[in-house]
Amino acid sequence: MTWENVTLLPLQRKPIETALALEPIFAFTITHREANITEIGHLMPKVAENSEDFENHLEALRVKYAWAEMLFLNTCNRVLFVICGRQKLDPFSLQDFYQDFNIELSEEKAKDLALKTQIQHGFDAIQHYFSVASSLDSLVVGEREILGQMRAAYKRCRNAGLTGDTIRLMHERAVVVAKEVYTDTRIGENAVSIVSLAFRKLLSKGMPLDTPIAFVGAGQTNTLMAKMLQSKGYNNFHIFNRSLDNAKSLAKRLSGKAGNLDKFLAGDWTAEVLVLCTGSTQAIFQLPLFKKLEEAGRLPKIVVDLGVPADVSEEVLAVKAFEFIDIDQLRSISESNRKKREQEMSAGQIIVDTHWEDFQMVYRKRQVEKAMASIPVRVREVKERALEKVFDKEIAAMDAESRVTLQRVVDYLEKKYISIPITVAKEALEQELNKEAHRASKGAS
Numbered sequence: 001m002t003w004e005n006v007t008l009l010p011l012q013r014k015p016i017e018t019a020l021a022l023e024p025i026f027a028f029t030i031t032h033r034e035a036n037i038t039e040i041g042h043l044m045p046k047v048a049e050n051s052e053d054f055e056n057h058l059e060a061l062r063v064k065y066a067w068a069e070m071l072f073l074n075t076c077n078r079v080l081f082v083i084c085g086r087q088k089l090d091p092f093s094l095q096d097f098y099q100d101f102n103i104e105l106s107e108e109k110a111k112d113l114a115l116k117t118q119i120q121h122g123f124d125a126i127q128h129y130f131s132v133a134s135s136l137d138s139l140v141v142g143e144r145e146i147l148g149q150m151r152a153a154y155k156r157c158r159n160a161g162l163t164g165d166t167i168r169l170m171h172e173r174a175v176v177v178a179k180e181v182y183t184d185t186r187i188g189e190n191a192v193s194i195v196s197l198a199f200r201k202l203l204s205k206g207m208p209l210d211t212p213i214a215f216v217g218a219g220q221t222n223t224l225m226a227k228m229l230q231s232k233g234y235n236n237f238h239i240f241n242r243s244l245d246n247a248k249s250l251a252k253r254l255s256g257k258a259g260n261l262d263k264f265l266a267g268d269w270t271a272e273v274l275v276l277c278t279g280s281t282q283a284i285f286q287l288p289l290f291k292k293l294e295e296a297g298r299l300p301k302i303v304v305d306l307g308v309p310a311d312v313s314e315e316v317l318a319v320k321a322f323e324f325i326d327i328d329q330l331r332s333i334s335e336s337n338r339k340k341r342e343q344e345m346s347a348g349q350i351i352v353d354t355h356w357e358d359f360q361m362v363y364r365k366r367q368v369e370k371a372m373a374s375i376p377v378r379v380r381e382v383k384e385r386a387l388e389k390v391f392d393k394e395i396a397a398m399d400a401e402s403r404v405t406l407q408r409v410v411d412y413l414e415k416k417y418i419s420i421p422i423t424v425a426k427e428a429l430e431q432e433l434n435k436e437a438h439r440a441s442k443g444a445s
Helices: 015-019 037-042 051-064 091-101 107-115 123-133 145-159 165-184 194-203 220-231 244-254 261-265 287-295 314-319 327-340 342-390 392-396 400-444
Strands: 025-031 069-075 078-084 118-121 213-216 237-241 257-260 273-276 302-305 323-326
Touching: 025 037, 025 123, 037 107, 051 069, 051 091, 051 145, 069 145, 069 165, 078 123, 078 165, 091 107, 118 123, 123 145, 123 165, 123 342, 145 165, 145 220, 165 342, 194 220, 194 302, 194 323, 194 327, 213 220, 213 261, 220 237, 220 244, 237 244, 237 261, 244 257, 257 261, 287 314, 323 327, 342 392, 342 400
Parallel strands: 213 237, 213 273, 237 257, 273 302, 302 323
Antiparallel strands: 025 078, 025 118, 069 078
């Protein structure tokens, strides 16, 4: 593919949207549909390994590109940016952005990822965010992990000062939409997420409950996997993590042992099952460690790699002497599940579309509120000028009781004058949007 023949993702415009003005908002994303898991993982910079440094990195990018707001989400099969800003986004500008996001990314790789990026804007970007939160756009439709991941991503970006009012409104509504989809459809029944797919594969091996299981990484994915195994009675866990405190925290909940990453790399451990998900930009399980374990007769029988990028090096995979499970293997299963759930996806999409249309009204009303925010201050200034300068002599000539009565009247009028224009503006907006919706429905019929 070349720049000359690249096309952006077509937008499914609805007639009502032409009458609405939305602060420029864009969503650009790379998912399992456009790229494999390793390619998605290559986009992540090394700075992402340190939470505070990564937040500072995102803030620097937001400032450089003059974006008012920014939200970043990455999962095992998706990288998603939502930004509010007026800068035009296309594959050309995305290539530059990706190289700023990860300075070690080659020009060729950045160009390839930019060409594989979906770009949506306006209410289409918001509708996409709703669909992601509801797991309608997930590798495994119906998995609930994505909502928790989006909540965590939003909280992180909000606390870092990256988000503002527009993304707040969008995210809060997305949570409502997702809960409704999960509650009012059967899309979540027998949900098979990436973690649970791997979990089911492990269960199918019929391992004894005292099988020694080692986890490398103490993040959300491994925590969930460990809890699922514990719920089935497995009880022999060893947790390794870059932060020993985090390893100890998870190990305590599992009644297991903890060690830091150096201890794992030293090979001073025994496990029949090894589960890796670290978020490291480089593979953790390298050939020297493999050989050390093999020579000591302590090589795991099963290795599960849920890391993005992969935590098991290609050199190890080339000579592996163990059963291997990774994310890419789960694609066929997820596609089978997707086909089985097409009917529920349709039901879920109806809910998303309904909220999408309702959100337009909510958003516009919020813009009215923001535009009218200065009215109370201005009305109060007029009141104070009238009392203290324009009519100060007349008021001074009044008796105390009359001045109190006048003050009460003026305060009452102040409150009413503040509420009237806001109420009228909201009512006018609602009437106009209802007219547009009616014209759109007539046009569709």
